[in-house]
Amino acid sequence: MLYAFGGYDSGYAVPAPLSNFSRFNPRNNSWTDLVPISNGSVPSARYAMGFTSTPDGRLFVFGGHGESGLLGDLSCYDPAVGVWTALGGGGEPPSARESMGFVATSDGRLWVYGGYHESALGDLRSYDPDSGNWTLARDRGLLDIQIARYGMGMTAGPGAFLYVFGGSDGSDVLGDLIRYNLTRNVWESVVTTSRPIPRSLLGMASIGGILYVFGGASASELGELPTILYYLDPVLSSVWRQYPASASGPSSRNGMGFASTPNGQLYVAYGAPKIGSTVNGGCANRSSFSLYQQVMLAILFKRDSI
Structure with a gap:
């Protein structure tokens, strides 16, 4: 299954963030609207957010641009039970941002990199879903390459x-x-x-x-x-x-x-x-x-x- 979340409607003078949440089934090429059947703490409308899945099938949404500006929250959706959960930000959480990199590795950790918040960002942070803590990756390695970026x-x-x-x-x-x-x-x-x-x-x-x-x-x-x-x-x-x-x-x-x-x-x-x-x-x-x-x-x- 493939999932889509958020985005914006450009049919307005100012882009309107969306809270659309849907699932695509490649077997029959059909979409299912999951908004009516989703429970829990559903993330607010947003665009330019991070959206990824972990090996166990859970979906995660981070940050983006909402109706009131930049966001820095993290939410998890478990398809097995159809419930959204707002997650805490212990440790060294990232600041609010948009257009960042957001991926999961095979060990289930989430990684947030860069993005935009008044200027390009260059920090890299990992999130452990088991402990609920963020960790800042402090060693940036080769400083002669461009680190800070978005999009x-x-x-x-x-x-x-x-x-x-x-x-x-x-x-x-x-x-x-x-x-x-x-x-x-x-x-x-x-x-x-x-x-x-x-x-x-x-x-x-x-x-x-x-x-x-x-x-x-x-x-x-x-x-x-x-x-x-x-x-x-x-x-x-x-x-x-x-x-x-x-x-x-x-x-x-x-x-x-x-x-x-x-x-x-x-x-x-x-x-x-x-x-x-x-x-x-x-x-x-x-x-x-x-x-x-x-x-x-x-x-x-x-x-x-x-």
Whole structure:
């Protein structure tokens, strides 16, 4: 099953945060609205939040931009019982933010990286669902690479690494690949060739040790959005390769939902087909976005097709 939460409706002068919560069944290509049957402490409406799942099937929502501004709360949804739970923030919790990286690792820990709160952020923090505590990763490793950013792609990749591609530091759109070494607790630069053009608001995921990057907004293309699916095996190769888009595949977009499944498929849902050039406080002016009104969720890629 695939889940979608939140977002915003751009049909207003000021984007209206949504609290939509739905489930997609790939077997019969059907959506189910979960709002009427969800119980507990349902998260408030928001967009640009973190949304991920842990190996045990639980869903987590962190932060984002709500009706009253930036948020820093963490909530968990357990599909087995249909209940939302607001979680505490013990230890060293992250500040309120939007457009951050938010992923789960195989041990069930959650990781929040970067984001935007008045400027680009560069902190990395982990959350242990068992203890309810946050921990700040203090060793930033290679200080000559750009750490602070928002709107980047992030995924738990092969080995004990968190991979990050692109994003924006508030001045420039980035196109580098960096990773956090969970064993050594340091940031490392990953040198690659034929890499995707710099972009933000992209989708990033991993399947079987392969990293995938799709979509986003690129300053170098003057607002045009990349449509090529890029992939990289960071263990065996330093060369990014391209999987050409097909006529039946998703159109170009940014800020979309992007996820991989255990059976080796990538899904893309919703997103904005165009981004304006107006900048407000280092963030793209969200009122220039145009939201896809129709559901656009398609199998973008199957691992065995290469």
